[in-house]
Amino acid sequence: MTDIAAIPLTRIDGTPDSLAAYTGHVLLVVNVASKCGLTPQYEGLEKLYNAYKDKGFEVLGFPANDFGAQEPGTDEEIVEFCSLNYGVSFPLFAKADVTGESKQPLYAALTQAQPEKVGPAAEFRERLKGYGMTPTEDPEVLWNFEKFLIARDGTVAGRFAPGVEPAAPELVGAIEAELAK
Structure with missing residues (x-):
């Protein structure tokens, strides 16, 4: 399996990065x-980021x-949107594919490490079909806002379907359990 910490990434401002910069954190x-x-x-x-960042937690x-061309903006437009509308202060990375043949290497490694997701994926997939969309099949990322939880040791500790809200007990519980280790 690929060492996800070693995969080169690019921050949304163009600077190089990798998950190695977050070694020892829950991501x-x-x-x-x-x-x-x-x-x-x-x-x-x-809110999750602000609640747990002082305990070694990062949202990336x-x-x-x-999915549905729902992120058409440039990196600069994305930063402006996130800042003005949601006050996002957690790190953002350059726009890139997360599914299909051209998906970024990080997402290839994440989906390989954790092919199944927790949460209402089947229901979400059926809802997409009802809207006339063709959803992906596992292990691919299903839609926007799918979440991968990475433990302090760099292993993938969990994967949550897009419909699992950030405040959902199953997600918060998993984050707290990893932070307690």
């Missing part, structure tokens, strides 16, 4: 979008335009 990696019905989850993600946002 919540989320593919985000500005024009999605789930976009209000930014508010909950910011990865904008992606894979």
Whole structure:
């Protein structure tokens, strides 16, 4: 399996980064979008970040335009949208694919490490079909705001379907359990 900490990443401002910079932290990696019905989850993600950041927790946002073209903006437009509308202060990374043949290496490693998600994925998939959309199948990322929880040791500790809100007990409980280790 790929060492996810070693995968090169690019911050939304263009600077190079990797998950190695967050060694020893509990991470919540989320593919985000500005024009999605789930976009209000930014508010909950910011609350989670503020509640736990002093305990070694980071939310890392990865904008992606894979689903319904719901992240059409440039990196600069994404930063402005997140700041003005949700006061996002957690790190954002450059827009990149999270599914399909051209998905970024981090998402290839995450979906390989944790192919199944917790939460109402089947119901969400059926709802998408009802809207005339063709959803992905596991292990691919289902939609915007899917969440991967990464333990302090760099292993993938959990994966949560897009409909799992940031304040959901199963997500908060998993974060707190990892922080307690």
